[in-house]
Amino acid sequence: MDGFQQRREQKKHAILETATTLFMKHGIQKVPVSEIAKKAGVSQVTIYNYFDNKHTLVHACFLYYVDQALLEFERIVESDMPFPDKIKQIIFNKKETSQINEEFYHYLMKEYTSGETNYIEKIYVEKAVPYFTQLFEEGKKLGYIDPNLSQEAILFYIKMFKDTMQQEEVYKRVLPLTEDITNIFFYGLFGKREND
Numbered sequence: 131m132d133g134f135q136q137r138r139e140q141k142k143h144a145i146l147e148t149a150t151t152l153f154m155k156h157g158i159q160k161v162p163v164s165e166i167a168k169k170a171g172v173s174q175v176t177i178y179n180y181f182d183n184k185h186t187l188v189h190a191c192f193l194y195y196v197d198q199a200l201l202e203f204e205r206i207v208e209s210d211m212p213f214p215d216k217i218k219q220i221i222f223n224k225k226e227t228s229q230i231n232e233e234f235y236h237y238l239m240k241e242y243t244s245g246e247t248n249y250i251e252k253i254y255v256e257k258a259v260p261y262f263t264q265l266f267e268e269g270k271k272l273g274y275i276d277p278n279l280s281q282e283a284i285l286f287y288i289k290m291f292k293d294t295m296q297q298e299e300v301y302k303r304v305l306p307l308t309e310d311i312t313n314i315f316f317y318g319l320f321g322k323r324e325n326d
Contacts, residue, residue: 141170141172141176141180142180144170144171144172145166145170145172145176145177145180145181145187146190146191146194147170147194148166148169148170149161149166149170149187149188149191150191150194150195150198152165152166152169153188153191153231153234154230154231154234155231156231157231157232157233157234158184158188158233158234158237159233163177163178163184163187166187188237192237192238192249193249195238196249196250196253197253200253200257200258203220203258203261204257204261206219206220207261207264207265213268213269213272213274214274216265217265217269217315220265254289259285262284262285262288263281266281266284291315
């Protein structure tokens with residue numbers, strides 16, 4: 131990539147990063163393009179050179195948000211943190227979700243559930259599933275996951291749980307129960323037995 135192209139990509143990244151941060155904090159309606167331009171260090175004209183209108187920018191921020199979440203997921207899976215901590219971080223990704231503006235959250239959920247060519251579903255199938263598979267293999271080798279469980283059953287369980295957690299009212303109620311839910315995830319309703 132030449133210097134010009136590199137600068138273009140840096141500007142685009144700055145716009146997306148700034149706009150996503152502002153939308154997450156204040157919502158979509160309350161953030162004018164002029165504020166995004168000012169905080170990103172570019173002109174409004176520059177923003178419109180990259181994105182036709184605010185709606186296009188909001189949609190690009192949705193894609194950017196999903197891509198960043200995938201990068202974070204990959205970082206967790208590839209890290210050397212203990213296996214149970216990886217699972218906790220993946221399921222209860224509290225860091226951003228608990229601070230997201232309600233309007234932007236509803237936009238994300240609308241995009242999450244709309245269209246036949248759902249971007250999140252595409253990313254999930256093409257990129258997340260292979261990482262989940264790698265994670266489950268690690269869990270089986272370390273004795274955290276029953277080696278007799280099929281990958282399909284585990285993936286179904288994770289997806290069911292994640293889909294439920296996408297509902298804001300569920301997420302807020304569940305946060306104080308993180309430790310208990312993690313224990314149920316690993317040990318079921320019977321709990322950890324002495325010989326485990």
